[in-house]
Amino acid sequence: MSLIVQKYGGTSLGDVERIQAVAARIEGYCKQGHRLVVVVSAMSGETNRLVSIGRQISVSGHYPREMDVLTASGEQVSAALLAMALQQRGIKAKSMLADQVKVLTDSVFGKARIQKIETQSLMAALDGGYIPIVTGYQGVDEHHNITTLGRGGSDTSAVALAAVLGADECEICTDVDGVYTADPRLVDAARRLDEITFEEMLELASLGSKVLHPRSVEFAGRYKVPLRVLSTFNKGPGTLITVERENMEQPLISGIAHARDEAKVTVTGVPDIPGIASKILGPISAANVEVDMIVQNTGADGLTDFTFTVKREDFDRTLALLKPLCEEIGAANLAGDKEIAKVSIVGVGMRSHAGVATKMFDCLASENINIQMISTSEIKISVVVAEKYLELAVRSLHSEFGL
Amino acid sequence: MSLIVQKYGGTSLGDVERIQAVAARIEGYCKQGHRLVVVVSAMSGETNRLVSIGRQISVSGHYPREMDVLTASGEQVSAALLAMALQQRGIKAKSMLADQVKVLTDSVFGKARIQKIETQSLMAALDGGYIPIVTGYQGVDEHHNITTLGRGGSDTSAVALAAVLGADECEICTDVDGVYTADPRLVDAARRLDEITFEEMLELASLGSKVLHPRSVEFAGRYKVPLRVLSTFNKGPGTLITVERENMEQPLISGIAHARDEAKVTVTGVPDIPGIASKILGPISAANVEVDMIVQNTGADGLTDFTFTVKREDFDRTLALLKPLCEEIGAANLAGDKEIAKVSIVGVGMRSHAGVATKMFDCLASENINIQMISTSEIKISVVVAEKYLELAVRSLHSEFGL
Numbered sequence: 001m002s003l004i005v006q007k008y009g010g011t012s013l014g015d016v017e018r019i020q021a022v023a024a025r026i027e028g029y030c031k032q033g034h035r036l037v038v039v040v041s042a043m044s045g046e047t048n049r050l051v052s053i054g055r056q057i058s059v060s061g062h063y064p065r066e067m068d069v070l071t072a073s074g075e076q077v078s079a080a081l082l083a084m085a086l087q088q089r090g091i092k093a094k095s096m097l098a099d100q101v102k103v104l105t106d107s108v109f110g111k112a113r114i115q116k117i118e119t120q121s122l123m124a125a126l127d128g129g130y131i132p133i134v135t136g137y138q139g140v141d142e143h144h145n146i147t148t149l150g151r152g153g154s155d156t157s158a159v160a161l162a163a164v165l166g167a168d169e170c171e172i173c174t175d176v177d178g179v180y181t182a183d184p185r186l187v188d189a190a191r192r193l194d195e196i197t198f199e200e201m202l203e204l205a206s207l208g209s210k211v212l213h214p215r216s217v218e219f220a221g222r223y224k225v226p227l228r229v230l231s232t233f234n235k236g237p238g239t240l241i242t243v244e245r246e247n248m249e250q251p252l253i254s255g256i257a258h259a260r261d262e263a264k265v266t267v268t269g270v271p272d273i274p275g276i277a278s279k280i281l282g283p284i285s286a287a288n289v290e291v292d293m294i295v296q297n298t299g300a301d302g303l304t305d306f307t308f309t310v311k312r313e314d315f316d317r318t319l320a321l322l323k324p325l326c327e328e329i330g331a332a333n334l335a336g337d338k339e340i341a342k343v344s345i346v347g348v349g350m351r352s353h354a355g356v357a358t359k360m361f362d363c364l365a366s367e368n369i370n371i372q373m374i375s376t377s378e379i380k381i382s383v384v385v386a387e388k389y390l391e392l393a394v395r396s397l398h399s400e401f402g403l
Numbered sequence: 404m405s406l407i408v409q410k411y412g413g414t415s416l417g418d419v420e421r422i423q424a425v426a427a428r429i430e431g432y433c434k435q436g437h438r439l440v441v442v443v444s445a446m447s448g449e450t451n452r453l454v455s456i457g458r459q460i461s462v463s464g465h466y467p468r469e470m471d472v473l474t475a476s477g478e479q480v481s482a483a484l485l486a487m488a489l490q491q492r493g494i495k496a497k498s499m500l501a502d503q504v505k506v507l508t509d510s511v512f513g514k515a516r517i518q519k520i521e522t523q524s525l526m527a528a529l530d531g532g533y534i535p536i537v538t539g540y541q542g543v544d545e546h547h548n549i550t551t552l553g554r555g556g557s558d559t560s561a562v563a564l565a566a567v568l569g570a571d572e573c574e575i576c577t578d579v580d581g582v583y584t585a586d587p588r589l590v591d592a593a594r595r596l597d598e599i600t601f602e603e604m605l606e607l608a609s610l611g612s613k614v615l616h617p618r619s620v621e622f623a624g625r626y627k628v629p630l631r632v633l634s635t636f637n638k639g640p641g642t643l644i645t646v647e648r649e650n651m652e653q654p655l656i657s658g659i660a661h662a663r664d665e666a667k668v669t670v671t672g673v674p675d676i677p678g679i680a681s682k683i684l685g686p687i688s689a690a691n692v693e694v695d696m697i698v699q700n701t702g703a704d705g706l707t708d709f710t711f712t713v714k715r716e717d718f719d720r721t722l723a724l725l726k727p728l729c730e731e732i733g734a735a736n737l738a739g740d741k742e743i744a745k746v747s748i749v750g751v752g753m754r755s756h757a758g759v760a761t762k763m764f765d766c767l768a769s770e771n772i773n774i775q776m777i778s779t780s781e782i783k784i785s786v787v788v789a790e791k792y793l794e795l796a797v798r799s800l801h802s803e804f805g806l
Binding site (some may be wrong): 016019020056060066067070073074077081083084097099142145146393 | 480484502
């Protein structure tokens with residue numbers, strides 16, 4: 001008898017029929033004798049609907065505490081509905097809000113981080129024979145305010161619960177069959193991976209493969225929670241995210257990721273002195289804008305250029321934040337580009353093989369795709385290209401590396 | 404500087420524009436220097452929408468705990484939106500869920516009763532210069548479960564908050580201008596009352612004038628909370644509900660109320676022995692069905708007939724509950740009628756005047772309206788008639804008593 005934490009996303013809970021189908025799926029696990037804790041997202045479209053009403057009202061301001069109270073209602077609704085659907089099948093289940101479980105977070109509304117999860121009320125529910133249906137994506141701070149965890153928050157909730165409960169597995173039940181070597185909508189030859197390491201998944205996730213949020217993968221890796229991505233409605237084992245790949249013969253590259261929703265910001269003619277990078281990025285991170293790639297070249301004449309990427313939705317805010325700063329530090333110019341995309345190749349096999357980067361750059365050059373930025377880690381190489389070349393780049397690389 | 408508790412109903416918060424109008428109204432009170440605590444209902448239609456989804460899922464069962472979690476999300480949304488709309492106007496405001504305030508109730512989901520309200524967090528918010536926007540209609544029980552107060556719950560929340568805070572006035576802001584001598588949609592000559600006593604209002608409210616829920620009026624009377632019913636969007640003083648009417652010259656009758664949503668249940672040929680009434684009503688009240696009028700005639704031959712009214716929505720459930728019981732006690736017959744309406748005349752002046760009942764019955768007889776049931780209190784006379792006579796009965800009585 002295993003203890004499994006299952007997370008169902010918004011699409012899986014999109015309407016009454018789907019909620020009932022999820023309840024049937026859960027019933028199947030119960031019949032196999034597993035103990036379950038279920039984490040739910042809001043019904044698909046619901047969070048956007050709430051945010052849209054909220055924005056109509058907060059025309060010229062940003063009221064994150066209230067936005068969290070507003071959007072947190074979405075998971076409350078789906079948790080109650082799923083609990084009902086299970087009771088309707090004669091299964092004992094009860095909704096538990098983050099605040100009833102006690103998922104304690106810091107007070108950064110809209111992007112809160114989990115600090116502690118109490119297991120007492122969850123264990124009491126499990127011991128009473130109930131399936132707890134926990135609202136994902138949300139928590140409470142020490143002052144009893146409702147907080148939300150931001151993007152991918154429900155995945156993070158599920159993994160964190162699995163970690164504190166010592167669950168045997170954390171299943172992310174979603175609308176895809178698993179993790180693919182590339183986005184199947186872009187590359188026909190893309191295939192599902194049976195296994196992938198946490199490190200690879202982390203690089204893939206943060207690079208936009210959208211299956212799992214990087215925070216949840218990081219969490220799972222740190223606490224050694226076996227994590228599985230699988231389809232809610234199709235049978236299949238999905239993809240298991242493991243600490244070490246069992247197959248010792250590691251492929252060079254395990255997947256290709258891409259991200260469309262990024263934008264590039266360049267500050268040119270910056271004085272090349274110590275502390276300049278933090279001076280530029282400080283106010284941006286203080287405003288809770290996530291910075292992704294950062295590139296700075298060795299400068300000449302005591303001046304340097306500084307480029308980084310942010311989410312496209314944060315682009316205008318970032319420029320507005322930087323404008324006064326650029327004047328203050330005497331930068332020559334501030335420019336940006338929203339029409340970019342990022343393409344990355346990821347694989348633990350890359351560590352021990354030279355020449356992967358050359359192979360990648362050659363492949364792109366042979367398609368006449370200009371590389372605007374390059375950034376690398378031990379198991380990943382990312383390039384920024386004009387957005388119009390995205391599909392071409394992904395397909396060429398998928399074929400080049402024989403995925 | 405007064406402390407005022409204001410409650411806004413669902414119609415007043417029906418869309419973004421109305422929420423903004425309510426924020427403007429609240430700003431007006433702030434500028435006059437008042438301190439405010441605001442209680443909100445769910446946006447109109449929202450509770451029904453949620454209940455409808457819930458019922459689609461709980462096809463053959465009743466899961467009141469989850470239904471409360473589900474519907475409580477409605478006030479959470481409107482509280483957050485109104486807080487945003489106020490912040491947008493530069494006014495400090497924060498949503499406070501029943502659980503954050505701490506509105507402690509018993510555990511009767513769907514019909515919970517308030518046991519205690521803590522004032523500490525509310526006072527802290529007020530002292531910090533915030534307008535607390537409290538979710539009406541809901542509470543938490545001692546086990547931290549979400550509960551809802553049932554019909555008229557938001558009015559009750561507002562009055563209870565006004566009581567514990569010692570507020571100078573509790574304003575129920577709604578879509579009518581105040582309390583009328585009869586339903587203006589039925590009687591053209593109906594006029595707004597400047598004042599009405601708690602007792603009269605209690606009789607009027609419980610008889611279906613729909614402006615205020617009887618529980619809230621009872622609460623206000625018991626804790627001497629000055630209660631005012633007035634329009635959210637039109638200017639005007641509304642109707643003040645007072646302990647004693649200032650005008651000593653009391654009219655005979657202050658208003659005529661009616662209720663359409665009732666049904667009649669009759670058990671005939673019941674053994675006329677002690678304890679039979681509680682034997683019949685016991686299981687009904689245990690099932691949380693509210694019984695309104697109860698009439699039992701002196702019997703003959705050791706048998707009696709027993710008639711009572713329930714909400715029309717509870718009619719089928721009531722019959723189902725009574726059927727086995729009737730066989731058990733050997734009742735002759737169980738019958739019911741959904742096509743009834745109740746008409747009542749109310750007035751503290753009635754106490755000292757004989758002949759009011761005769762005048763009422765004469766008036767109905769002259770219109771050929773048959774009276775099916777009669778029930779009286781010190782300041783009220785109610786009759787049940789066939790539903791088709793409802794309008795005629797109300798209009799005739801309004802004219803007969805010169806309102």
